[in-house]
Amino acid sequence: MSLLNDSLSFIKDFIGPMLRLKRKVFFPGIRRRETLAEHIIGLLYFAEFFVRREKLDLDIHKIREYILAHDMQEPFTPHAQNTGFDICRFGAPPALIRDKKRVERQALMLICRQFKELDAMTDSNHKYEEQDDDESRFVKALDALLPMLNIVLDKGRTNHVDNITFQQWRTDREWRIKQSPPLWKCYKEEVLPLIVKNERELFARETAQQKLPL
Numbered sequence: 001m002s003l004l005n006d007s008l009s010f011i012k013d014f015i016g017p018m019l020r021l022k023r024k025v026f027f028p029g030i031r032r033r034e035t036l037a038e039h040i041i042g043l044l045y046f047a048e049f050f051v052r053r054e055k056l057d058l059d060i061h062k063i064r065e066y067i068l069a070h071d072m073q074e075p076f077t078p079h080a081q082n083t084g085f086d087i088c089r090f091g092a093p094p095a096l097i098r099d100k101k102r103v104e105r106q107a108l109m110l111i112c113r114q115f116k117e118l119d120a121m122t123d124s125n126h127k128y129e130e131q132d133d134d135e136s137r138f139v140k141a142l143d144a145l146l147p148m149l150n151i152v153l154d155k156g157r158t159n160h161v162d163n164i165t166f167q168q169w170r171t172d173r174e175w176r177i178k179q180s181p182p183l184w185k186c187y188k189e190e191v192l193p194l195i196v197k198n199e200r201e202l203f204a205r206e207t208a209q210q211k212l213p214l
Contacts, residue, residue: 014115017075024088024162028153036071036086039147043067046146047139056182062135069124070139076107089172090164131179141180144173145187152194156202166195166203 001009019037027034034042047063050056074086079096087100096103112122128136148169151158158164178184195202 010115010117014111014118017080018072020084021075021080022085023147024085024090024158025147025150026154026158026161028150033158034150036074040067040071042146042150043139043142047142050142050183050186051138054182056138058138059135062133063139065121065124066128066136066139069121070128070143072118072121072125073104073107073111076110077103079103090162090168134180137179138183141177141183144176145183145191148173148191148195151202152191152198156198159203163204165206166199167206169203 018040019035021036022033023036023039025034025039026032027038044064044067047067048060051058051060051063071086074080077087079085079087079092087096087103089097108122108125111118127133128139131137131140147158159169174187177187
């Protein structure tokens, strides 16, 4: 195939799904939920801001690579292709959540076969999943924290629409944020007190039936 045909195929078959895939979080100030591409852009810019502001001894270039690579497989899972959404612990069937890693590994293998030019990015995806350095742990923590900051700005719309309680959110997210000491410090000292103060506005009420899938 020619370069032009390969380029058009890449835009259609890789970039297109990245732009279209929806996430559960509503985008602040907009009626719809955010896309995966918007999530990645938010992570890129916020990571740059946070690392520079706090003068962290982290490799910002490695952080950018992990952000670009960490969710690259999500649009290519059967669930995403059938529903148009990523696999989210809030509301997804327990069996799907338990199978999430395997399904996403298969999707990544599909990308490797179809787009050999993305070998370096798939390597970054593997390194991110290993969580063996401070940069990958920072991205994992930020991936859990940034959606909550968006929800704060949006006055809890996502949690009320999807019936997510404060305890459910803490169970799912806090262990991830703990992976990065600077982000955990920010969360514990500034974000959590704000959330506790505004819990009724930001979260759905707890019911006897509500449990986070294990």
